[in-house]
Each structure stands twice: as structure tokens, then as C-alpha cells.
Amino acid sequence: MTRFTVNGNPVEYQLAPDTPLLWALRDASNLTGTKYGCGRGLCGACTVHVDGEARRSCQVRIGDIEGAFVTTIEGLSENSDHPVQRAWVAEQVPQCGYCQSGMIMAVAALLKATPKPTDEEVRSGITNLCRCGTYPRILKAVRRVSAGVEGEEGQPSAE
Structure with a gap:
């Protein structure tokens, strides 16, 4: 047991x-x-x-x-309202979505340890693979959370 x-x-x-x-x-x-x-x-x-x-x-x-x-x-989170989950929606990160739960968990742990990571810290700290190649959107979502930007769901940041 x-x-x-x-x-x-x-x-x-x-x-x-x-x-x-x-x-x-x-x-x-x-x-x-x-x-x-x-x-x-x-x-x-x-x-x-x-x-x-x-x-x-x-x-x-x-x-x-x-x-x-x-x-x-x-x-x-209770209602899928963790800041990383909200940023994922706002930046329209997933394509197929298969890897996304693991990716979100990895990002949440990174941001807890390093609340304002550099782009290089994100790239080296998140080693999960995304076959759809949504890495640029993942990076935008991480930046959104670390900057404290809430934004509208479905409205990607202007970058």
C-alpha cells in the first residue's frame, strides 16, 4: 500500500x-x-x-x-483559472493540445521558482516538447504571466 x-x-x-x-x-x-x-x-x-x-x-x-x-x-486550479492557464487561452497557445497539460505544469513550476524569468531561462527551464511547435506562443504566455498582464481571453498580445 x-x-x-x-x-x-x-x-x-x-x-x-x-x-x-x-x-x-x-x-x-x-x-x-x-x-x-x-x-x-x-x-x-x-x-x-x-x-x-x-x-x-x-x-x-x-x-x-x-x-x-x-x-x-x-x-x-479549481476553475482552470490559474494565471498560466489564463495566459494559455489569451495567447492561443495550443494547437493539438496533447502536450499542453504537461507544458502548463512545467511553466507553473518555473514561474513559482523564478517569477520573472528571462527568455533564456524559459528556454532552458522548460524542456517539454511540443510537436506542433507552439514555442513562440508559449514564450508569449510566460511573458504575459510574469508581467502580470491579464488581457482578454482569445486576444493575443500584440508582439
Whole structure:
């Protein structure tokens, strides 16, 4: 039995301790916002926060996080109104959207640690992959949040 907290709720998993957190979240807790991408920790589609740190959930074994606090995209905000989520909408970041939950979680962790990152800090700090290539819009969204710009939904910034 492995116990930790997910999105503020205590959970107990009767799964093997080497089960990847990704599969515990998706299969045992039905939290499907965390996506399977590569299964090797390379793409970042499965990024969640473990004790506030962005982690690739496909590479985290549940036995290694006993007592930890895990936040998924579903727990980032109550009404999808986290500043990063609002900026994502305002800058029209997603195309296919598959990688976006992991990307948002990575950006939220970066901005918590570095509230006003330089463009280079964003590029080096966010290693998630987006096959649609929305990196310029992601950078605009990060700039929007770090500048404290709210803006209208669906109205991209003029850059």
C-alpha cells in the first residue's frame, strides 16, 4: 500500500511500488489530464508537481513518493483559472493540445521558482516538447504571466 496526497486528497494505492506515478494517476485515480507521451521522461507530456517540483510522472515510482504531495493539471486550479492557464487561452497557445497539460505544469513550476524569468531561462527551464511547435506562443504566455498582464481571453498580445 502506497499513500500520498493528490490534488489535496489523500490516496492509497494497492499497486506495486515500482508502478509509475503516471499510471497510478491515470488508471487508479482516473486523472487523465496527465498524458502519456514517450514513457522515457523525454517529452514532458506527463509533467506533474511532486512536492512543488515539476517531475515527469512516467519516471517517478509511487514507492519513492510515500507521503508526498502531488498536483496534476486537474488540481492546479479549481476553475482552470490559474494565471498560466489564463495566459494559455489569451495567447492561443495550443494547437493539438496533447502536450499542453504537461507544458502548463512545467511553466507553473518555473514561474513559482523564478517569477520573472528571462527568455533564456524559459528556454532552458522548460524542456517539454511540443510537436506542433507552439514555442513562440508559449514564450508569449510566460511573458504575459510574469508581467502580470491579464488581457482578454482569445486576444493575443500584440508582439
